[in-house]
Amino acid sequence: MNPEGRYRIRRFSLTQRIFHLLLILCFLTQGATGLARLYIETNWGRSLAWIFSGYESCRTIHIIVGILMILGLLVHGCYILYKLNWRRFPFSLLNPDSILPHPRDIKQFFQHIGWFLGLAKAPRFERWNYFEKFDYWAVFWGMFILGGTGLLLAFPLTASRLIPGWGLNVAFWAHRIEALLALCHVFIIHFFIGHLRRQNFPMDRSMFEGSVDLTAARHEKSAWVTRLEETDSLEEFLVLEVSSTRQAFFYFLGYIFLAAGVYLLIGGLLNIFKITW
Template sequence: MTTSAKTRIKRFTPMQRLFHLTLMLTFLIQSATGLARMYHETGWGQGLANLFGGFSGALTIHIAVGIFMVCAFVVHLAYAIFLLSRRGMVAGLRGPDSLIPGPGDIREFISHLRWILGLSAHPPLDRWGYWEKFDYWAVFWGMIILGGTGLLLATPLASSQVIPGWGLNVAFWVHRIEAILAMAHIFIIHFFVVHLRRSHFPMDSAMFDGSTDLETARNERSAWVDRLTASGELGTRLTVAPPAHKKIIHLITGLGAVAIGLFLLVGSLMHATRITW
């Protein structure tokens, strides 16, 4: 066994990476088509809409991709329930491999904050940091809010038979604010944490490679590595680094998404005062 080559530790399964890639691509399309319509009073928004066949074409794509995202979310729920049924419905929700937040995450947040301010040593993080759990549940909540209001708005005649017509005014504003929150969170905070931190610059490619460097994990997520070492699971989780061409593709994919996100972020901030809100 060539342990020298196996310097990396598996962090995400291919299924999880596929979910992330799907979400990433559809989220960028939804951001671009949504902003194209929101900014259609400006030349920037009109140029953006032209990429998708104009003002009405952007809506067609926005609705189609939105329905696809809702379907993918349902598939994700089925996947989560399948995993839970394998691990045990109640036991699967507990423990360090679960994404369910608990009081330990608040303690971890406070100790991590103390480390940021230089007051104590770096806390031993486990497999999921508190910010990663927050990101997961932010998307989960966002899918329900944006998907729900989006479906209402996409079929106004049908939805006005279920809710009063003024509910569509409410749905529109909830959809808009939640979308702005989601885009700002991804394009500023998620991109910063994944790409701009010194320890992971220019990109933490774990979500594309599926594995992360063992030494980095030993430093940052020591509780996770210690736990795997204690249970003897570490050997089965070690893996080799992905080949160079895959690394390059992953880097281009990730940085391409960053470029698109920053283009949308800067453009929408620059033109924010020129549209009717």
């Protein structure tokens, strides 16, 4: 540890970072196996399927990892319930630290647009801004649709006892469109805002390291830092920067994931007209 290094403010706990890492691994696996099957008519799809030892194996891996993701979501649900401040419930849901959507998010969204256009001052974001909240809850929405339809499609004989068989046609299309939406959103919007925009370039390490630079946080999330200072609780959140070796490892890991996502995105877009939809 370098005591003269930058001071950073803790943003994600170790548990939250592990959840995110597992989500990255599962999401990329699901994306790769799913696209391998969707694009199996093309050379790109076949080469992708080859990594997972073929078309049929892709389905097996897709199902197993999908079930792990559903279990992960259930565990995350338990984690939320455990972390919730039940003494002050339901007022704790309105806490500024809460990631639940708040009316001020709508106001800040428009203010942010105004700032982009030079019409307004930059909004003073709290710990979670509107975009981060959307990203977080979009996973729940996606998991609900993809997990639900995925289970129906993974076990069609059992599913057809619960719903009519033609429901599988509907589930298939819902699964396909939602999956493509999730992939494109993460590989274009999430990647760019999270890592590639100027303030975060070359990579935002906070999800790996758990902390963000205090000076950067003061500018990007001024309401949060101000609140911590006013309540004299900033000290609890201050941490030292990790070693250069660990930073290098985080960059390496992050760029591996980033490259995998971009590879899937570009391959998918280039071959989009070569497959039977």
